[in-house]
Amino acid sequence: MNKLADVQCNTEDPAGWQGSLAGLLSSGTVFRLNEPLAKKTTLRVGGPADVYVEPCCEADVDAVVRFCRASDLPWFVLGRGSNLLIRDGGIRGVVINLGHAYFNRICVDGTKLECGAGAKLKAVALHARNHALTGLEFLEGIPGSVGGALRMNAGAMGSAIFEQVETVRFLDPELGLRSMTPPQLKPAYRGCSSLVNTVVLGAELRGADGVAAEIQRTMDTFSRKRWQSQPAAPSAGCVFKNAPTVPAGRLIEELELKGTRIGGAMISMEHGNFFVNTGNATAQDFLALIDLVREKALKQRAIELETEVQIIGE
Numbered sequence: 001m002n003k004l005a006d007v008q009c010n011t012e013d014p015a016g017w018q019g020s021l022a023g024l025l026s027s028g029t030v031f032r033l034n035e036p037l038a039k040k041t042t043l044r045v046g047g048p049a050d051v052y053v054e055p056c057c058e059a060d061v062d063a064v065v066r067f068c069r070a071s072d073l074p075w076f077v078l079g080r081g082s083n084l085l086i087r088d089g090g091i092r093g094v095v096i097n098l099g100h101a102y103f104n105r106i107c108v109d110g111t112k113l114e115c116g117a118g119a120k121l122k123a124v125a126l127h128a129r130n131h132a133l134t135g136l137e138f139l140e141g142i143p144g145s146v147g148g149a150l151r152m153n154a155g156a157m158g159s160a161i162f163e164q165v166e167t168v169r170f171l172d173p174e175l176g177l178r179s180m181t182p183p184q185l186k187p188a189y190r191g192c193s194s195l196v197n198t199v200v201l202g203a204e205l206r207g208a209d210g211v212a213a214e215i216q217r218t219m220d221t222f223s224r225k226r227w228q229s230q231p232a233a234p235s236a237g238c239v240f241k242n243a244p245t246v247p248a249g250r251l252i253e254e255l256e257l258k259g260t261r262i263g264g265a266m267i268s269m270e271h272g273n274f275f276v277n278t279g280n281a282t283a284q285d286f287l288a289l290i291d292l293v294r295e296k297a298l299k300q301r302a303i304e305l306e307t308e309v310q311i312i313g314e
């Protein structure tokens, strides 16, 4: 039987390299051409992916990455799209998303949590609470997956995910399957360069024995704090990394830029480092707003703001 018939595909007969790639994948893997991506990001902008794959197993992740490497095709791993600005022309090559149930597992063993890369951070926090494990409460309000959070060393409420990591399992296209500890991976503030151009498959996180009711109280406090200071409208979280001398949100407020709009993109009135989609924004609107803020910060305060949000595509 032609393997392609087993693959979910929105084009009857993909030609060329797309067809060859589809033919390598197992029946449970989702394979689509020209897949719209805007709704797979929290910012809700950006163009389509040439090819979109949701592998149902690690072997298929490996097959995609090997194929791309052999064919000199670009590939990109899309997490929950919460820290991402995809340009309006979309993404050439292959977008891999570990949204399949296989990658969502969270297994507790003593004070350790073995998590798939696709597991939601909120689910990790709730799992830890259910097992009376403390230390992971800060993950409850970060709208990302474990894989994306590790790539970005995501954080909130004064903590960052790598502080709770025992090991990370990932696929290095050149070296194959690897498992490394934080000292080996050398994470930084909002980034982990060792994981660029790899596919994070899962991680072992560390909790500590606690009391479920206290853990819940901490999560409630964090949640209240977030809702009081951050907008509910669609955004990509913080746009810029905080500068060493001043938090980006405060700087943007001091520059009197809150409420500034370009097209459908607006700097949030609630928090200056959040840019929100008021309904019909394009990626170009957000990019223009980012440039405007960076220029003013440089001109008026001699501060070079660095984007935290990942900007990709054409």
Ligand code: EPU
Pocket (backbone or CB within 6 Å): 155, 156, 157, 158, 229, 236, 237, 238, 239, 240, 241, 242, 247, 248, 249, 250, 251, 253, 270, 271, 272, 273, 308
């Ligand atoms: N501030 C203002 N005006 C604003 C926004 C903030 O004056 O419009 C002031 C606040 O009053 C505070 C300081 O700036 O004194 C810092 O603000 P906040 O406590 O909101 O924290 P942040 O540094 O802006 C960081 C993370 C967030 C995380 C929060 C809460 C970064 C870039 N951001 O924000 O992470 O949710 O702490 O813990 O490190 C993200 O990474 O996408 C993100 C949202």
